[in-house]
Amino acid sequence: MTTKEKILETAITLFAERGYNDVSVRDITREVGIKESSLYNHFSSKQKILEAIYEDLIKNFETATVSEEVIARMIEKMTPEEFLTLSAENFDRYLGDPRLIKIWRIISIERFRDERANAFFKKYLIDNALEYQSKVFDIMMKKGLIKAHDPRVVARESYAFMIFIYFRYLEMEKEVDIKEVKQMVLEHMKFLSSALQK
Amino acid sequence: MTTKEKILETAITLFAERGYNDVSVRDITREVGIKESSLYNHFSSKQKILEAIYEDLIKNFETATVSEEVIARMIEKMTPEEFLTLSAENFDRYLGDPRLIKIWRIISIERFRDERANAFFKKYLIDNALEYQSKVFDIMMKKGLIKAHDPRVVARESYAFMIFIYFRYLEMEKEVDIKEVKQMVLEHMKFLSSALQK
DNA sequence: GTCTATAGGAGGATAGAC
DNA sequence: GTCTATCCTCCTATAGAC
Structure with missing residues (x-):
């Protein structure tokens, strides 16, 4: 790992623990094992480190984004159960990526300032x-696979739970019991499935 | 309003906007109209101001808390619709108290550090x-008023939505469209009612 | 209870030698 | 690219006059 990479990874860990403002350049360089002044050979300011972290995440999103067309074709073939299972799996993938969790935690902290x-x-x-889930439920309703509702309402019912889990477990707990979280998501998917059944 | 009260209210407003760390004693005293040193006649440190705000909230909770017994008797008489309407009304009361919203926003920001x-x-x-909602749903199930489920699962379905609304609208928006939020809560209550109907 | 003046410390950042 | 030395700014907090 280059010094620049070391600085970035250390900053991600420290910012995720205490937030940008509560981590000093001194804290970062002490952890990396260089003097403060040396950091400025790699990043022109402390702020630039944070921006590099943001860009890291944006790049991650750009590569992960699937085109509207592909999504449309996928949805056409899916049953409601398959869709909800897929959503749960996406969430599980996120739970298995500690670096990504850290970066989202930084965004969580920084969003207030x-x-x-x-x-x-x-x-x-x-x-x-x-919006995406709303489209999916709309298609499923039109195909008669689930009960008729306002698709936006159903999308909120479905996704609000994920945000709750993020808020209560990812933001508020130091150590997340991943098994427990997965179980809750599963129970949510079951409840929603039965509520949407005709 | 005494100077001490002015300091407290100004601090609540500023801390809610930018968080404790990003507000200096200078910022507070400038707003109040006194010199920095004068603040220390009312609070022995900046930290004590934050603690006074926390205590304010705790006092609010203590006076608002209803005994277990009263709750138990209330639940016995309520239909599921009445209970969900009551929950929505409690939330509305919170939305109508800007000072309380500010204090919770401070807690939201500070919880990371x-x-x-x-x-x-x-x-x-x-x-x-x-826990409270879980008890309520349990009683309702035993009385046969709603479909049998794990009451804890139903409580999460019910309450996760409230936390989502808090997260998405109270924490993330500068100006909250209260009418829109109330409408979403209402739609949630309707969806849940129909999902729990036998 | 308010003011002026100042202490004492931590933070981000730069200059210049090696 | 790393180091030592240093600058400047902002912060919380205190001393002491009025």
Whole structure:
């Protein structure tokens, strides 16, 4: 690992623990094993480190995003159970990536003082997901696979639970019991399935 | 309003906007209209102001808490619809109290660096409410008023939505459209009612 | 109870030698 | 690319006059 990478990874760990403001350049360089002044050979300011972390996440999103077309074709073939299982699996993948969890935790902390972080969180972790799920439920209703409802209402019922889990376990617990969380998500999917059954 | 009260109210407003760390004693005293040194005649440190705010909230909780017995008797008489309507009304009352919203927002921000704030939030805004709702649904199931389920699962389905609303609208928006939020809560209650109907 | 003046410390950042 | 030395700014808090 290069010094620059070491700085970035250390910053991610420390920012996720205490937030950007409560971590000093001194804290980072002490952990990395260099002097403060040496850091400025790799990043021109402390702020640039944070921006590099944000860009890391954006890159991650860009590579992970699937085209509208592909999504549309996938949905056409899926049953409600398959869709809910897929959602749960996506969440599980997130739970298995500690570095990604750390970066989202930084966004969580920073969103109170940084409008950019707040907007990013809102868009990528909430509103886009709600819109997507809304489309899926709409198609399923039109195909007569589930009970007729306002699809946006059903999408909120489905996804609000995920946000609750994020809030209560990922943000509020130091150590997450992944098995327990997966169980709760499973129970939610079951409840929703039965509520949507015709 | 005494100077001490002015300091407290100003601190609540500023801490809710930017968090404890990003508000200096200078910021507070500038707003109040006194010099920094004068503040120390009313609070022995900046930290004590935050603690006074926490105590304010705790006092609020103590006066608002109803005994287990009263709750038990209330539940016995309630239909599921009445209970869900009551929950929505409690939430509306919160939405109508800007000072209380500010204080909870401070707790929201501070929970990432202050374990006490985190524990407080977890207990009073989430776990106690979940436990309470769980008891209510259990009684209703035993009385045959709603479909049989694990009452804890139903309580999560019911309350996770409230936390989602808190997260997405109270924490993430500068200006909350209260009418829109009330509408979403209403739609949630309707969905849940129909899902629990025998 | 308010003021002026200042202490004492931590933070981000730069200059310049090696 | 790393180091030592240092700068400047902002912060919380205190001393002591009025």
